[in-house]
Amino acid sequence: MHTSGQHTDMKEDVKLMKGNEAIAHAAIRYGVDGYFGYPITPQSEVLETLEALMPWETTGMTVLQAESEVASINMVYGGASTGKAVMTSSSSPGISLMQEGLSYIAAGELPALIVNVMRGGPGLGTIHPSQSDYFQAVKGGGHGDYHYIVLAPSTVQEMADFVCLGFDLAFKYRTPAMLLADGVVGQMMEKVVLPPARPRRTDEEIARQCPWAVTGRSKGRKPNVLTTLELDSAKMEVNNERFQATYREIEANEVRYQEYFTDDAEYIFVAFGSIARICLKAIEDARAQGIKLGLIRPITLWPFPTKVISDYSHRCKGIMVVELNAGQMIQDVRLAVEGRVPVWHYGRMGGIVPNPQEVLDALTANIDKA
Numbered sequence: 001m002h003t004s005g006q007h008t009d010m011k012e013d014v015k016l017m018k019g020n021e022a023i024a025h026a027a028i029r030y031g032v033d034g035y036f037g038y039p040i041t042p043q044s045e046v047l048e049t050l051e052a053l054m055p056w057e058t059t060g061m062t063v064l065q066a067e068s069e070v071a072s073i074n075m076v077y078g079g080a081s082t083g084k085a086v087m088t089s090s091s092s093p094g095i096s097l098m099q100e101g102l103s104y105i106a107a108g109e110l111p112a113l114i115v116n117v118m119r120g121g122p123g124l125g126t127i128h129p130s131q132s133d134y135f136q137a138v139k140g141g142g143h144g145d146y147h148y149i150v151l152a153p154s155t156v157q158e159m160a161d162f163v164c165l166g167f168d169l170a171f172k173y174r175t176p177a178m179l180l181a182d183g184v185v186g187q188m189m190e191k192v193v194l195p196p197a198r199p200r201r202t203d204e205e206i207a208r209q210c211p212w213a214v215t216g217r218s219k220g221r222k223p224n225v226l227t228t229l230e231l232d233s234a235k236m237e238v239n240n241e242r243f244q245a246t247y248r249e250i251e252a253n254e255v256r257y258q259e260y261f262t263d264d265a266e267y268i269f270v271a272f273g274s275i276a277r278i279c280l281k282a283i284e285d286a287r288a289q290g291i292k293l294g295l296i297r298p299i300t301l302w303p304f305p306t307k308v309i310s311d312y313s314h315r316c317k318g319i320m321v322v323e324l325n326a327g328q329m330i331q332d333v334r335l336a337v338e339g340r341v342p343v344w345h346y347g348r349m350g351g352i353v354p355n356p357q358e359v360l361d362a363l364t365a366n367i368d369k370a
Contacts, residue, residue, distance in 0.1 A: 012193045019159040019186045022194070023089065023115060023179070024049035026163035027061075031200040033084035034062040036075035038094060041127040042183040043117035046089040059200055069094040073101030073114075080110035080176075081226045083206040083213030085167055089115035091183075092133050093124060096141070102176060103142030107228035109212075109243070111170035113163065114148075115179045117186035120351040128351025129183030131273060131324035137180050138302040138332070145240060147247050149177040149254065150301040152272040156190035164195050169254060171209070173246055180301060182324060184274035184353060256299035257308060261287070265294030267363065268312055270333050271322040272298050274353070279322055281356035286363070293363070301329070309336040318370060320344040320363050324353065342370055 017025070023046050027035060037047045047065060055061035066072035072088045079086035090098065095116045105112055116137065120130040135141075137150045149169050151162045159181060166177035207215060217223045230236040261283055262268065269279040276297040286293040296312065298305050313319065318341050321330040330345045337343050346362035348354050 014191050014193055016189055016191055017156065018045055018189050019153070019156045019181060020045035020117065021049045022156050022160040022192050023163055024053065025194050026160040027087060028053060028055045028059060029195050029197040030164050030167060031059065031085065031198050032061055032087055032167070033200055034064070034075075034079045034086040035088065036062075036064050036066050036072040036079070036086065037088045038066050038069050038072050038090065040069075040091045040094045042119055042129070042186050043089050043091045043115065045186075046115065046117075061200065069097040070101070073098035073105075076112050076114075077101055077105050077108070077110070080105060080112040081108065081214045083210030083215060085111070085113075085171075085201070087113035087115065087163075087167075089117065091117050091119045092121050092130070093119075095133065095136070099136075099142035102148070103140075103144055103146060104228050105176045106140075106142075106146040106148055106243075107144065107239075108226055109174040109246075110176065110226075111167070111174055112176045113166045113170060113179065114176060116181070118180065118182045120349065126351040127183075129187075129274065129324060129353060130349070130351060131182050131275065132326070132328070132349070133180065134301065134323070134325060134328040137178055138304065146243060147250075147302055148175055149173070149250060149303075150180050151177065151256075152180050152299060152301050153185055154273050154276050154297065156185070156188065156192045159185060160192050160194055169250075173250055174212075175246065175250070180273075182273045182275075183351075188274075251303040254300060255303045255305050255307075257305040258297045258299060259308070260295040260297070262294035262296065262312065264292050265312075266292040266317045267294075267367065268316050268319045269293065269295045269322055269359075269363075270298070270309065270319060270329065271295065272301060272329065273324075275322050275324055278354065278356050279359060282360040282363070285356060286360055291364070291367075298329075304332050304336075306332070306336040309333055310338070313337040313340040316341060318342045318344065318367065320346060320366060322359055323347045325349060342366070
């Protein structure tokens with residue numbers, strides 16, 4: 001079982017901040033080279049915090065407010081092509097505008113970090129929190145056969161930690177990574193231990209780490225050419241086979257999740273992000289009533305923890321997927337369960353966040369019907 005990092009050293013510097021602010025601080029401390037973004041609620045504090053901290057005067061990090069989300073993702077595409085650690089952040093409608101660029105970045109096998117602090121939709125929707133971009137993130141919202149790694153934080157601490165983890169995985173596999181947070185986690189304030197500061201990589205370090213990067217040809221090597229266009233279908237199929245091999249490697253090695261109270265659970269919640277925290281309170285209340293209830297919290301939404309959910313479907317009586325949407329992750333859960341036990345859904349939409357009692361009532365109603 002993979003779990004997110006826990007900080008327990010009382011000597012560490014603990015700060016109180018919003019999830020969005022934690023992303024900005026973590027990016028600077030990680031040694032990010034460039035941030036290109038555009039303001040949109042509920043993630044605007046990422047850009048605002050970076051502008052307030054002025055890292056261009058300390059680490060040399062570039063922080064640029066682009067003229068649009070389309071411009072910002074193409075700036076990320078260009079920066080990633082040179083081997084730089086670059087990122088952007090936005091919220092649901094803005095991420096939709098970036099889909100063509102995301103497909104290009106994936107096809108170019110380029111490392112980059114994209115942050116989506118989700119709000120309710122469709123359309124312009126609402127500025128309130130949602131998890132309705134799950135399909136877009138895990139199924140590949142742009143064109144072509146591609147995936148990117150999707151990390152789902154449920155705490156402000158994870159907002160900071162997953163900036164570092166996202167970049168590490170992106171460079172390890174030469175693929176974009178997405179930090180998929182809902183508006184609750186982006187806006188709430190909690191204590192956080194920020195990662196230790198490290199310097200940005202030198203040009204020499206980038207050349208060693210990223211021999212594929214477009215950095216200007218040096219003596220002794222052929223020019224690096226980065227393009228996603230290939231008019232020879234046979235060669236394009238070879239490219240796609242290489243992409244799929246990378247995705248299989250990620251699925252084999254990078255599944256992350258947490259389990260809570262599952263050892264004796266007869267019923268199991270599956271939930272991610274902020275709603276997983278609400279489920280934990282519902283579990284506490286359920287166990288007080290004698291209902292043996294547990295939780296599986298996917299940390300990577302892609303790759304999805306299919307095996308662990310499949311394993312528990314042999315042991316439990318039912319699974320309920322709780323999401324802030326009309327029912328999206330439930331499809332991946334049903335694929336994992338393969339009909340062995342009932343799979344129920346409870347969700348709220350339009351920016352409404354349920355309380356623990358609503359979630360527990362939905363579970364007991366389904367148990368009574370079963």
